[in-house]
Amino acid sequence: MPITYDQPLYRPPSEGRNLIVQxxxxxxxxxxTFCSxxxxxxxxxxPVDKVCAEIDVLANxxxxxxxxxxxxxxxxxxxxxxxxxxxxxLTSKFRNLTRVSAYATPKNLLDKTPKELSVLQKKGLxxxxxxxxxxxxxxxxxxIKGASQKTHAKAIERARNADIKVSATVILGLGGREDWRIHIEDTAELINQAPPNYLSTLQLTLEEDAYEPFLESQPEGFSFQDDMGILAEQERFISLLAPSRPIIFRSNHASNCLALAGNLPRDKERLLDEIGAVRSGANTVRPEYLRGL
Ligand code: SF4
Structure with missing residues (x-):
């Protein structure tokens, strides 16, 4: 009998072909406030026994x-x-298992000791x-992220020290037109301090039921960035990135007006050229109907 997932069910786009265990x-x-x-x-x-029973079904x-x-x-x-x-x-049921992954908050990572994370890594995470x-x-x-620049940096380093890879996401547009510079410059500072293995940028896109809580959490008069504003953020962000360890960078999430892919710092100039081409009108943004959450 197939397993029934509790809906809604979300997973990162890069997990699209992999098994999901709830x-x-x-x-x-x-x-x-932006997330619904x-x-x-x-x-x-x-309960462990229920989840293990579903793992058995998936393994069959x-x-x-x-x-x-x-x-x-x-x-x-x-x-x-x-x-x-x-x-x-999972390891006992899937002989070819090479990777288990999960969403994590900075608190999840910091609530675990370095030793606990190391145990989890050895067990397959x-x-x-x-x-x-x-x-x-x-x-x-x-x-209301429940984290600061410092706790994010500590969480990334704690995972990486345990040899657990970190895939981090940044949301362009979160500072609106008024505070985009501080948003981008401090985010670049964080990434340079504590580089994740993978970095993606998404474009702020709210579900209908998230508009009210999001706007209530913003200063009065918050104005959303348009695509050109988002591209200015992306350009500034990439230009400031100088990570001490290589980062695989992607902005190919469906929300983005421009898909980018490269390795940083190696491909920085090419990525900036690709953004520049759209900003100057030599290339175009992804049409609205091809975008999504
Ligand atoms: S931590 Fe925040 S962004 Fe992540 S799922 Fe929970 S509410 Fe959404």
Whole structure:
């Protein structure tokens, strides 16, 4: 019998071909004002025996799977012994398993000791997806991210020291037209201080039910960036990035007006040229009908 997922179910685009195991439901934090992904769900830790039974079903149907994503919004918030049981069960059922990944908040990472993260890495957790959104404390406070530039940097370093890869996302447009410079400059400062392995930029796109909470969290008169404003942010961001370790950079999420891909710092000039071509009118942005969340 196929398993039934508790909806809505989200996963990073790069996990599109991988198995999903729902270890928790919702998000244990659930306060970010721009995010309505799990507002309809109460956070729950799913019982180990239920999750393991679903892993068995998936293993019968897809015995050769080599990557598994643990959903929902921050499966890394599970106690370490709980995570270990799930990781051990996954390893015993999927002989070709090379990677287990999960969304994580900075708090999830900092609540675990370096030793606990190292145990999880050895048991199979190889990648976490961390929505940093901004490196500017002003913006992080407004969007109620529950983290600061400092805690983001500590969380990235803690994961990387345990040999767990970090895929971080930044949301262009979060500072609006008024505060875009501080948003971008402080975010570049964070990334240069604590480079993740992968970095993606998304373009601020709100679900209908997120408009009100988002605008309530912003100063009066907040104005959304248009595509040219977003490209100015992207250009400034990339121009300021000088990470001490290479970063795989992507802005190919469906929300973006311009898809970019490269390695930083190696491809910096090419990426800036591609942005410059659109800003100068030599190239065009992705049409609205081809964009999404
Ligand atoms: S952005 Fe992430 S941490 Fe914030 S509410 Fe949404 S799922 Fe939770």
């Amino acid at each position: 270890a928790t439901l919702g998000c244990s934090f659930n306060h970010c 992904m799990y507002k309809c769900k109460a956070y729950q830790v799913r 149907s897809f015995p050769h799977a080599h990557r598994v994503f643990l959903a929902d919004g921050d499966a890394l918030g599970l106690p370490t012994d709980h995570c270990v049981m799930l990781l051990e069960h 190889k990648l976490v997806y961390l929505g940093i959104e901004s490196g500017a404390n002003l913006i992080l406070k407004r969007i």
